[in-house]
Amino acid sequence: MLSTELAELKAYMLENPGAVIEDVARQRKVTPRAVIEAMPVEMRRLGAGGEFAAAMQDIACWGEVTLIVHTDDAIFEFTGSVPAGEIGRGYYNLMQPKGLHGHLRHERCGGIAFVERPFMGKSSAFVAFLNVDGGIMFKVFVGRDETRALRGDQLTRFRALADRIAPA
Secondary structure: OOOOHHHHHHHHHHHHOOOOHHHHHHHHHHHHHHHHHHOOOHHHHEHHHHHHHHHHHHOOOEEEEEEEEOOOOOEEEEEEEOOOOOEEOEEEEEEEOOOOOOOOHHEEEEEEEEEEEOOOOEEEEEEEEEOOOOOOEEEEEOOOOOOOOOOHHHHHHHHHHHHHHHOO
């Protein structure tokens, strides 16, 4: 990306920190990772993709969260607990027979982003698992309580995980 394009993207994200990352990436013809990296530094931290299993195992202890997969064709949302998993046969396998389950190509994780920003008038916090191509594999959002505020216990866990995986 040219320095002028990067400067314009950073200025845009400073003015619009709640913009939908995938939409900005598509409009500007950059990767979602580039959009996250262009966010104000106080809103994002990046860690190594090799921490995929550690991050997922920690998230499995958070309780009810929202996991989102955003593609060009659909946005899938799952609200519930992320199951524990383990690595086997080249995948990180989510170990439960119903609800959220499946097999994740953990070796394609090129980074883990921790993002805290305003979104639609509310505070938001999520972990974005970034693939080696700069795309977002999926995002896990800190849950909300009955007043729609971020759950304090999960936000504490989110920040502790960020400190371990993506120290400032």
